[in-house]
Amino acid sequence: MKFSYIAPRKKSALTPEVQLLFAFFSVTFFMLFMTYAFLLFKDYRFSEEKASVIAQRENLEVALEDMKKRIVFIQKEQVLAEKVFTGNVVLKDSIANLFDLVPQRITLSQAQILQNGLILYGITPNRDVYNFMLHAPLKSIFHRSYSSFYPEENGWLRFVSTNYIDEEKLNEN
Amino acid sequence: MFDKLFGALYLKVFVNIIVGRTTITVYVEYCSGDEVTESFEKTFETLNLTKAVEEYISLHTAESPYFYISMLDKSQFQGALPSCNAKEHAKFIDISSYQAACYKNAWTYYTLKSDLLLVQKEYARVGLDFIFSPFVILAEFFKEKIDVHTAMFVLVEDSFLSLSVFENGELLFAEHLDMFYKEEAAELLIEDAMEDIGINIDLENSIDLEDIDADEELGDLEDFGDIEDLDEIDEIDEFSDEKELDSLMTQKEEKHPSYSVSSEGFSEDYQRFSLIQTSVKHFYKNPKYKSVFIENVYIADAVGLGGDLKHYLEDEMFLNVHIRKMDLLHEMCSMAKKELG
Numbered sequence: 001m002k003f004s005y006i007a008p009r010k011k012s013a014l015t016p017e018v019q020l021l022f023a024f025f026s027v028t029f030f031m032l033f034m035t036y037a038f039l040l041f042k043d044y045r046f047s048e049e050k051a052s053v054i055a056q057r058e059n060l061e062v063a064l065e066d067m068k069k070r071i072v073f074i075q076k077e078q079v080l081a082e083k084v085f086t087g088n089v090v091l092k093d094s095i096a097n098l099f100d101l102v103p104q105r106i107t108l109s110q111a112q113i114l115q116n117g118l119i120l121y122g123i124t125p126n127r128d129v130y131n132f133m134l135h136a137p138l139k140s141i142f143h144r145s146y147s148s149f150y151p152e153e154n155g156w157l158r159f160v161s162t163n164y165i166d167e168e169k170l171n172e173n
Numbered sequence: 174m175f176d177k178l179f180g181a182l183y184l185k186v187f188v189n190i191i192v193g194r195t196t197i198t199v200y201v202e203y204c205s206g207d208e209v210t211e212s213f214e215k216t217f218e219t220l221n222l223t224k225a226v227e228e229y230i231s232l233h234t235a236e237s238p239y240f241y242i243s244m245l246d247k248s249q250f251q252g253a254l255p256s257c258n259a260k261e262h263a264k265f266i267d268i269s270s271y272q273a274a275c276y277k278n279a280w281t282y283y284t285l286k287s288d289l290l291l292v293q294k295e296y297a298r299v300g301l302d303f304i305f306s307p308f309v310i311l312a313e314f315f316k317e318k319i320d321v322h323t324a325m326f327v328l329v330e331d332s333f334l335s336l337s338v339f340e341n342g343e344l345l346f347a348e349h350l351d352m353f354y355k356e357e358a359a360e361l362l363i364e365d366a367m368e369d370i371g372i373n374i375d376l377e378n379s380i381d382l383e384d385i386d387a388d389e390e391l392g393d394l395e396d397f398g399d400i401e402d403l404d405e406i407d408e409i410d411e412f413s414d415e416k417e418l419d420s421l422m423t424q425k426e427e428k429h430p431s432y433s434v435s436s437e438g439f440s441e442d443y444q445r446f447s448l449i450q451t452s453v454k455h456f457y458k459n460p461k462y463k464s465v466f467i468e469n470v471y472i473a474d475a476v477g478l479g480g481d482l483k484h485y486l487e488d489e490m491f492l493n494v495h496i497r498k499m500d501l502l503h504e505m506c507s508m509a510k511k512e513l514g
Contacts, residue, residue, distance in 0.1 A: 003309045003512050005272050005289055008241055008302035013179030015238045 200502035248288035253347035280344035
């Protein structure tokens with residue numbers, strides 16, 4: 001106020017038009033910034049998800065390997081089980097056959113099944129019954145068959161029959 | 174910072190309003206930096222802020238947020254006082270009801286607060302940024318003369334005269350004169366004139382002193398070596414004593430009955446001359462003012478004066494008259510620019 005009685009009114013460049021322009025640009029920049037922020041966030045989320053999926057895939061791969069190993073193991077177990085089962089069935093059949101072999105007049109007291117043989121303990125009324133009814137079939141099965149007797153007090157005979165299969169001969173067949 | 178940056182980019186629009194006798198003149202200047210890019214001027218046949226005036230101003234102010242509306246103070250109750258000291262002012266007026274401002278720490282210009290508020294209220298729809306005192310415009314216009322001369326400086330407006338007496342940059346006397354008083358104002362003026370006479374009667378001794386001064390003046394005027402002129406001075410002095418009241422009253426009565434102003438330059442120039450003469454007498458007679466002898470008068474002509482005023486002043490008051498044309502609107506505009514720095 002050098003020359004005037006009154007001071008000039010405060011002037012501002014922020015006219016309604018400029019304010020509108022600023023509002024427009026502010027909103028635009030805000031939206032751009034928000035979009036950028038959203039994209040950054042999505043990118044971050046995507047990276048996280050990607051890392052998570054990779055980790056998951058690695059875990060699954062590990063699990064798959066484990067699973068494969070388990071499958072192999074189970075397959076082996078199955079084979080073994082089948083083998084055992086088969087063996088058992090064979091054994092059962094063998095035992096059944098064995099007991100079928102034993103005639104009515106001979107009583108078995110003990111039977112020992114070996115890897116390549118069979119040892120039978122029992123009582124027979126006499127040596128002939130044993131020889132004809134038991135020893136003969138055993139001899140047809142096993143390659144080597146040995147029998148030993150010792151008398152009982154009542155006149156019967158206790159016997160021990162030891163029978164072996166020779167693997168060499170089996171291979172030859 | 175922000176405003177400064179934008180302020181440099183935007184145009185500055187200076188709107189200058191002068192309320193004349195029957196018209197309002199609006200001068201608009203568009204400035205880019207220090208360069209004036211466009212200017213417009215339009216006169217409206219009204220005295221109020223009509224819709225047309227308002228629209229014209231708004232049309233230009235809408236061009237830039239940096240617009241400044243300036244107006245010339247038209248209050249009858251304005252003036253200027255020597256010194257910027259409030260205690261000194263008390264000798265002349267009770268400054269409390271006036272809005273005053275100091276000009277370059279040398280003198281004070283003032284106007285009636287209520288008039289200032291009234292004009293601000295009247296122009297509230299467009300708003301005002303600057304209200305300039307005619308004395309300040311006069312001082313700026315004759316800056317190089319005021320600082321080195323002892324002279325009377327007069328700003329002649331459409332219906333006002335702003336008269337001031339400077340002695341080497343120091344203000345001695347200032348008066349704002351209205352050429353067209355309203356009736357009640359005229360009555361007051363007559364009363365004032367009566368009072369002046371009363372003072373003259375009371376101060377009879379001072380009349381004697383004036384006679385002595387007149388003798389001194391005659392002594393000074395001997396340089397002219399023209400006895401007829403001296404006789405004329407005697408006659409003027411005689412007017413100033415007793416016939417003055419009659420002449421004053423006659424002049425006022427001539428002026429006021431119809432308020433109709435003669436379109437001829439002659440009567441207006443005579444009115445101006447009469448007002449100047451009265452004012453100068455007041456300056457000489459009032460002991461409150463430091464008295465110096467006025468030889469030169471510099472007139473800022475804002476209306477396009479005829480040659481009559483110059484002749485009256487030269488022939489009747491023996492003044493060396495210098496008239497300089499002034500475009501008041503342009504001066505106001507440059508004042509607004511100065512004000513903004």
